[in-house]
Amino acid sequence: MDIKEFFELSAGKWFSHRTSHHLAFKQSEDGKSDITIEMLTADDPEVVKLCQQYEVDPNAASCGARVSWNGTMEWDEEKHTGSTVLVSVPDPDNFNQGKLLREMGYAEKTPVAGRYMMGSDEALTLITEYETMSSEERLWFASPNLRMRVSVLKRFGGFSMASFTSEIRMGGGQPAAKTADASTASS
Amino acid sequence: MDIKEFFELSAGKWFSHRTSHHLAFKQSEDGKSDITIEMLTADDPEVVKLCQQYEVDPNAASCGARVSWNGTMEWDEEKHTGSTVLVSVPDPDNFNQGKLLREMGYAEKTPVAGRYMMGSDEALTLITEYETMSSEERLWFASPNLRMRVSVLKRFGGFSMASFTSEIRMGGGQPAAKTADASTASS
Numbered sequence: 001m002d003i004k005e006f007f008e009l010s011a012g013k014w015f016s017h018r019t020s021h022h023l024a025f026k027q028s029e030d031g032k033s034d035i036t037i038e039m040l041t042a043d044d045p046e047v048v049k050l051c052q053q054y055e056v057d058p059n060a061a062s063c064g065a066r067v068s069w070n071g072t073m074e075w076d077e078e079k080h081t082g083s084t085v086l087v088s089v090p091d092p093d094n095f096n097q098g099k100l101l102r103e104m105g106y107a108e109k110t111p112v113a114g115r116y117m118m119g120s121d122e123a124l125t126l127i128t129e130y131e132t133m134s135s136e137e138r139l140w141f142a143s144p145n146l147r148m149r150v151s152v153l154k155r156f157g158g159f160s161m162a163s164f165t166s167e168i169r170m171g172g173g174q175p176a177a178k179t180a181d182a183s184t185a186s187s
Numbered sequence: 188m189d190i191k192e193f194f195e196l197s198a199g200k201w202f203s204h205r206t207s208h209h210l211a212f213k214q215s216e217d218g219k220s221d222i223t224i225e226m227l228t229a230d231d232p233e234v235v236k237l238c239q240q241y242e243v244d245p246n247a248a249s250c251g252a253r254v255s256w257n258g259t260m261e262w263d264e265e266k267h268t269g270s271t272v273l274v275s276v277p278d279p280d281n282f283n284q285g286k287l288l289r290e291m292g293y294a295e296k297t298p299v300a301g302r303y304m305m306g307s308d309e310a311l312t313l314i315t316e317y318e319t320m321s322s323e324e325r326l327w328f329a330s331p332n333l334r335m336r337v338s339v340l341k342r343f344g345g346f347s348m349a350s351f352t353s354e355i356r357m358g359g360g361q362p363a364a365k366t367a368d369a370s371t372a373s374s
Contacts, residue, residue, distance in 0.1 A: 019215055026219070028206055069192060121308070150337055152333075162351075
């Protein structure tokens with residue numbers, strides 16, 4: 001699987017349930033969101049625009065995705081809505097890894113480019129370095145309709161948070177839904 | 188890393204924080220435990236006894252561990268204490284995988300043998316088939332003092348639960364604690 005296939009499998013509507021373990025406090029926090037992921041082709045104007053912002057040749061992009069979310073966090077109970085565009089730019093010498101451009105990070109207001117690696121075990125690893133923290137996330141499919149994510153956050157060199165997200169496809173005629181029951185997470 | 192090294196790294200006392208996502212109900216449940224893991228050599232009487240119960244040649248065992256826990260689950264608030272013995276029996280033709288014998292499963296009162304696979308990414312995968320369900324668990328170290336586990340439970344062919352556990356070493360002079368700060372999960 002390459003990152004384009006991973007994005008294709010990810011396209012659709014998902015119920016996303018995230019639990020964050022705040023390691024120093026031994027406390028967990030739940031967040032629930034509806035997420036929509038749309039594939040963008042490499043020549044989509046949004047992909048081209050993001051490449052230009054990062055001063056990357058748009059011809060080097062392999063694909064993109066728009067991710068939109070609408071959810072609540074347990075501790076503040078406010079509505080969190082937003083969206084971002086992701087663009088993958090494979091390394092010229094190794095198509096299994098490269099840069100991942102983001103329109104806006106979940107935690108930052110400025111554009112941040114991460115690194116991605118597509119493993120031989122079909123898991124996608126994303127590493128993002130922010131000014132005062134770094135995040136490493138591993139995403140994989142337990143089945144076409146159950147996506148899993150684990151991330152760890154480091155601040156000032158020490159692990160501060162570990163998060164787990166289970167995502168259940170809500171259906172809607174996306175590609176992967178054709179091959180499996182889209183109404184449940186069963187495989 | 189082989190499974191013996193993985194067990195050695197796991198030896199010690201851990202604060203274990205588990206969150207289970209009950210997929211059909213979109214609910215999560217927290218559990219917190221203190222866990223103690225002790226290495227057992229292949230010739231330990233408990234290892235030999237467990238091999239005999241499974242009718243496995245004790246000479247085929249590579250190592251063992253005693254795991255003890257003491258914790259609470261959010262929903263019932265009862266104390267859960269117990270312990271089990273694990274014994275790894277590598278396949279003769281491939282030492283990176285084999286049988287994992289258990290004195291008692293977390294969910295079953297009868298002995299259940301699972302399969303283990305030690306990946307090239309230093310993650311340990313455990314697959315256990317019960318009568319009406321199966322579990323697949325992936326364990327890995329984010330650092331010597333932060334162990335992570337993700338498991339999925341299938342019942343009657345469909346995913347019913349996904350669980351995430353972060354485990355922070357509490358110290359106590361175990362081997363891995365010599366190489367890193369044992370009082371925190373920092374690496």
